Amino acid sequence: MNSTENITFRTDTCHQMSDLDAIKVSLHSLSVIALGWKNLSLDGTSTNDSCAEYSTFLQPDPATTLGEQFLKIAQIRGSYPAVITPEQSFSYQWILEAAQTVRSHLENDPNFQPGSPVAMMVNNSPEYLGIYYGILLAQGVAVPLPPDVEIDRLAFVVDACDITTLMTTPDIARRRHADIGKKVKQINRMSSSPLPPQFPDSGEDLATILFTSGSTGTPKGVMLSHKNLMSNSLSIIDYLELDSTERALAVLPFCHTFGNSVLQSHVLTGNTLVLGANIAFPGSILQMIEQYECTSFSAVPEVFHFLLTRTSLGENQSPNLRYMSVAGGALSKKDTVTLSERIHPAKLFVMYGQTEATARISYLPPDLLTERLGSVGTGLKGHELQVVNHQGEPVRPGERGEIRTRGPNITKGYWKDPETTAQIIRQGWLYTGDLATIDADGFVYPVGRSNALLKIGGHRFHPNELETFIQKRFTSTRAVVVGYECSHLGTRLALYAKSEDPDHVISSDAIAAVCRQQLPTHKIPTYIEIVDEFPLNSSMKLDRPALSQRASQRNILVAH
């Protein structure tokens, strides 16, 4: 018997904007499935301390698909905790049962067939693992999106991937019911003991599509095959020297490429993810590392800066902590040195990568940190890493160029976008769009971007996304968005808007209200100004640096 129930949520007040209504109508035809098994007592739950019996390290087989490897691990490590939260532990058996529930639901869905993309909006939780691997066990393609994704992007992804099913959890379905519809089917348990799953014949098949901001401002679906994910995870497992006793305090969102790499490298080796830390409270991170005997912590530069300035990081350090790792932006040289000194003898890994390379492109071995300060290392074993000029020739040491890389971690391309794919992948090389210098020993030193992409709190962001968002919602309005540096906080957004019609008045309050209602925090501009004219530079083009400087000078954030 399939145990399902329909839950109906109150309808929300209507929006006045017709384009949004159209988006909602299309989203409301999605089949929304919420997994609500948390209250069930499955045999698979385990306690915190039942893990001493496993000592053999399980090296994943590079030839298997992710689903196969997960199944193998879940069977061997059945009672071992896959996830620990402050409330409860969830064993590999629990995750497997959850995944089989998802698989069984998908296989009974007439709209689903192997290879179908399935969207998921789930926070870091045991349910995330159940849903993700459940989709893979059904031979589907997981398309994870942040639970606070803006409705425009959600609609774009659903449309681009012809998605018919969105998987989520009851709390998120409730919070987003105005966007995704009020009819949610809740599944609680497996319909029956499923047959052994079939797996794709080839590692070349797609496992995941991760949507990220492209260099033009339109979201791009980065297609990642089983082989991409397996090979990159193996590289990471190798250089981080993961063994069978890892416990990562996982705060990075799993739907993001960096968080996904933490997830895969730990689950595919049967290790444990500790969840539930709130990075808004840096002290609680240190407390959880100690309390749950975590072996590692990975985060973006802004979080490390917050930890360094706001906590006693390093004092009374837990002896279990083996390393911390940073990626998703540049940690300042000062913070790099201070952090590595304060966490010693735990090691600091400075790493570099991007979604198009599955996650990781290079890392700097911790013992070279001082000697090669500012470098992101030399590339992964068995991969090529170069810095090249416009002609595609390697630059001389000290000269600036673009980073390109080649290896099994390179994406198959952007979903349904061969044109942009051909721009970033040429003769097997992934052109990263990141500018760098390289020294005589091959160590790469990033210096910036060759396009307009910004990093805000580790999220890749193109100003054009927000400009289009505003122009879609306010008629006769032109918007210009720039990043500006906010002392100690990193990059924040400034939005300048101008009315193109003298009879049409726009207000910064109205713009702010729409942004607040419909955008995730990192995309909300912290400075909004209505202008009569945009500044132009000497070649009569829009002077973005001047706008950026204007916002910086006003130190807007704190004066709000």
Next chain:
Amino acid sequence: MEIIDTIEHELTGFIAKRAQVDYPLKPDTDLLEEGILDSLMMMDLVAHLESQHHVSLGDRDLSPRHFRTVSCLAALVAQKQDSLNH
């Protein structure tokens, strides 16, 4: 009491402006449960408290106990300011 009210009013305005809130923010709205206080918001809020309210916040101050609602936060700020003045 008056000082606390002023601080509450100012902080409610700041948080509502900076965060993704599409309903009136009240002094007792649970900022954690509502998902308003994420890490970016927290970093910006701490910077705002220190520069605009002239308080310095340590390790122990940055806890859910003080940041759960605007009223808890206003009480912390008022208490910090008060101890500075004496």
